[in-house]
Amino acid sequence: MHVMEGFLPGPWWQIWFAISLPVIIYGIYKLNELIKDKRDLLPLLAVAGAYIFILSSLKLPSVTGSCSHPTGTGLAAILFGPAISAVLGLIVLLYQALFLAHGGLTTLGANVFSMGIAGPVIAFIIYKACTKAGLNFYIAVFLACALGDLATYVVTSIELALAFPAQIGGVLTSFKAFATIFALTQVPLAIIEGAITVLIFKYVIQVKSDVLIKLNVLSETGLRKIKEMTT
Amino acid sequence: MNNLLDDYALSSPLRHSNNWIKLTVVAAGVLGGVSAASPVTPLFIAVCMGFAAVFLAKVPVKFYLKLIALPLGFAATGSIVILFFFGTGYEIASIDTLGVNLAIRSQGLNMAVLVMARTLSGMCCLFFLALSTPMVELFSVLKTSRVPDVVIELSMLIYRYIFVLLEVAVSIKFAQTVRLGYKDLMSSLHSTAMLAGTLFIRSWEQGERLYIAMDSRCYDGKLAMFSSKKPVKAFELVLTSIYIISIITISFATKNITIV
Incomplete structure (x- = not known):
């Protein structure tokens, strides 16, 4: 869910830029390190970025009938980890602003924070925690993506609520108001995105499972277990 | 889905004007719009950018209007929240729903209109950049x-x-x-x-x-790029200066104008 250009007044858009910047710098540092080590990763990351862009321009079947699209952040976080997802998220959000007019330039900081940082971090933590707890891989993916999506939407609501506090009850009241209004589209969307990501992984495991081992998403024993379970 | 704004930018007549001057125009509009205190400045910027897109960048009017309608949907939902929950001042209208009294106050109305205007101006600036400057130039x-x-x-x-x-x-x-x-x-x-x-x-x-x-083609982490020199035309410079000066004067002159 993108915050549109001009929606956030100063000083809030500057603040979100200031918060996002260190994470992006850390992500670029991580990226540099990774590429120095394995040079063949850059083209793959590039294609992954393009993939996320295309994914986010696909229209999802939505219950409420509004125009909704997957964010792809959960997928990116599971595949590449949150630091690199942040850099990919920055580039993809910039392209979305310039190609599809989703989001904006002054609100880029806020959007990067909600969609490129908060969402992937939550998704990644949940995915790791679920696999540690020995949960089924598909359930872990579903929870990570759905909750990552919800985290994005909650953070966006917080961003808007901080910028426009209510006169009675302050930030908390306006947060509730923004969250309720956006929940109409965002909650079904999160569930659908979780389900679709599960199906994507199911499909990838069937056709080209070695990719997931290369990216350290799954161990070989884990993969064998999943394959045995489905057959 | 395959109708990216970049396609319009590649065939735009403004493609060959200087990148920096286009970016200056957009930056002035974006910053002027977002820091405006009254809805007049953002609306002025929106109209200017709209004219620039339709007459200078030769974007079909119908397509342009459709483009603007999309993001305004988001702005409208957000503005409704601001309308009901933000600000103090006297009550303009109130609705009783399910025992909850929702009141529109003067400050809330002003803020909602201002935010809508800011979003409109920001989107128009963004569209101007997207429709006149292909990504290749921005690299x-x-x-x-x-x-x-x-x-x-x-x-x-x-x-x-x-x-x-x-x-x-x-x-x-x-x-x-x-x-x-x-x-x-x-x-x-x-x-x-x-x-x-x-x-x-x-x-x-x-x-x-x-x-x-x-x-196999000896890629070492750097792709060479060709960027052609595009001198700034005097006409563009004058137009940009007039635009920026009028944004500044309008935003100072209309600082205290509100809807109610």
């Missing part, structure tokens, strides 16, 4: 402004592969649609997932091939 701007090489490199490759993958995605989607893949909610869920999964595998293979191709 050279990024390079001169010392953005880390990895990021530029990554952006360029992503840009290229967006178009490659888009073509694949569109043809898969066509094939699925004619086979009734989107006839109801369940089948469209399955079709979307299959499309996304296939696209992932395709893009992965594409990426491996790209690495081999680039490596």
